[in-house]
Structures are given as structure tokens and as C-alpha cells.
Amino acid sequence: MSIAIVLAVLVGIVVLVVLLAAVALYNSLVQKRIRTREALSQIDVQLKRRYDLIPNLVETVKGYAAHERETLEKVIQARNTAMAVPSSDVAQKAQAENFLTGALRQLFALSEAYPNLKANENFLSLQEELTGTENRIAFARQYYNDSAAIYNTARETFPGNIIAGSFGFAAAEFFATEEASKEAPKVKF
Numbered sequence: 001m002s003i004a005i006v007l008a009v010l011v012g013i014v015v016l017v018v019l020l021a022a023v024a025l026y027n028s029l030v031q032k033r034i035r036t037r038e039a040l041s042q043i044d045v046q047l048k049r050r051y052d053l054i055p056n057l058v059e060t061v062k063g064y065a066a067h068e069r070e071t072l073e074k075v076i077q078a079r080n081t082a083m084a085v086p087s088s089d090v091a092q093k094a095q096a097e098n099f100l101t102g103a104l105r106q107l108f109a110l111s112e113a114y115p116n117l118k119a120n121e122n123f124l125s126l127q128e129e130l131t132g133t134e135n136r137i138a139f140a141r142q143y144y145n146d147s148a149a150i151y152n153t154a155r156e157t158f159p160g161n162i163i164a165g166s167f168g169f170a171a172a173e174f175f176a177t178e179e180a181s182k183e184a185p186k187v188k189f
Contacts, residue, residue, distance in 0.1 A: 025163045032151035036172045039144035043175060044087050046137040047097065053133060054079045054104075057126045061107060064117035071106050078103040090173035097137075098177055104130070141175045148172035 058072050065072075082096040108127065111118045118124075151172050155164035163169075 021159075022163060025160055026167065029151075029154055029160060029164055029167075029169050032147070032154050033169060033172075036144065036147040036151045039140070039147040040087060040090070040175075043137065043140040043144055046133060046140050047082070050100075050130065050133045050137065051079055051083055053126060053130050057107065057123070057130060060120065060123045060126060061110060061117060064114045064120070064123075065110050068110055071103075071110060075100075075103045075107050090175055094175045094177065101134075141177075145174050148174055 054075060058075055061068070062072060078096070078100040082093070082100045085093045085096045087093060111123065111127075154160045155169045155171065
């Protein structure tokens with residue numbers, strides 16, 4: 001065999017290996033992007049569950065705290081606003097959810113001022129169910145953020161950044177909670 005044939009075979013093998021590595025990297029980025037999208041949809045599932053619980057909770061509170069209309073209206077308004085934000089707008093969705101969480105905290109703070117409400121079985125059941133849902137939402141957010149971090153890392157590190165840039169893999173936004181929403185609400189009567 002001549003040296004030219006050996007070189008051609010070696011070059012062909014190198015090109016094939018590089019091509020196979022690029023295909024594998026592309027497929028890996030696609031899988032990570034899909035996992036991130038699936039994680040975001042899990043947040044939506046839990047948020048829908050919370051949206052469905054809120055009207056029942058508000059109706060229960062209405063019977064005991066009718067003159068707390070402003071707080072009840074804030075909860076309903078926050079719910080409607082959060083429901084209207086498209087899931088694809090992660091930053092705006094997170095902001096709306098943070099506002100809704102704050103409104104719900106104010107609603108639960110009302111129960112301290114109304115002992116009969118605090119003792120109501122329906123209220124307690126709804127509060128417990130909503131608390132469980134909040135925990136599932138927190139888990140879904142964490143899972144999404146973990147998936148987004150893995151995906152973003154893969155698309156920003158070498159050689160993934162070459163494939164991601166060439167094929168338009170956009171960065172995934174994180175579902176962030178605002179520091180203000182972590183503070184306890186202040187309720188004045």
C-alpha cells in the first residue's frame with residue numbers, strides 16, 4: 001500500500017470520528033433540552049393544581065372573613081394573572097408565581113385572626129392540600145433549574161458551544177424566586 005492510501009484512510013477515519021462525535025454531542029444537547037422542557041411542564045402541572053385549589057380556599061375564607069375582601073381579591077387577581085402568563089416566558093411566570101405566593105401567605109395569615117376559620121375542617125383540608133402542592137411546586141422548580149443548569153452547561157462548554165451555536169440551541173432561563181417573596185407577609189387589622 002502506498003503512503004497516500006494510508007493517509008487517505010487515516011484522514012477518513014479522523015473525519016468519521018469527528019462527525020460521529022458531533023452527532024453524539026448534538027443528540028446529547030437535544031436530550032438535555034427536551035428534559036428541561038419536560039421539567040418546565042411539570043411546574044405547569046403543579047401550578048394548575050394550585051390554581052384549582054385557590055377558588056375553593058377563597059370561598060371557604062369568605063364565609064368567615066367577609067370584610068377581608070381586599071385580601072381575597074388580591075389572591076384571585078394574583079391567581080388570574082399567574083394563569084395568564086405563558087409557560088414559555090419563564091422569568092415572567094416566576095414573577096407572577098412569586099406574587100401569588102405572597103398573596104396566599106396573606107390569606108393564611110387571616111386564619112390567625114379568625115379562630116372559627118382556623119378550626120374549619122374544609123379550610124384545614126384545603127390548607128394542607130395547598131401546602132403539599134407548594135412542596136411539589138418547589139420540587140418541580142428545583143428539578144427544572146437542575147435540568148436547565150445541566151443543559152446550559154452542556155451548550156456553553158467546549159465543544160458543545162460549537163454545536164449549540166451552529167444549530168441555534170438557546171439558553172434555558174432559570175425559574176427564580178424573588179427574595180421579597182421569601183419574607184413573611186405583614187398583615188394589619
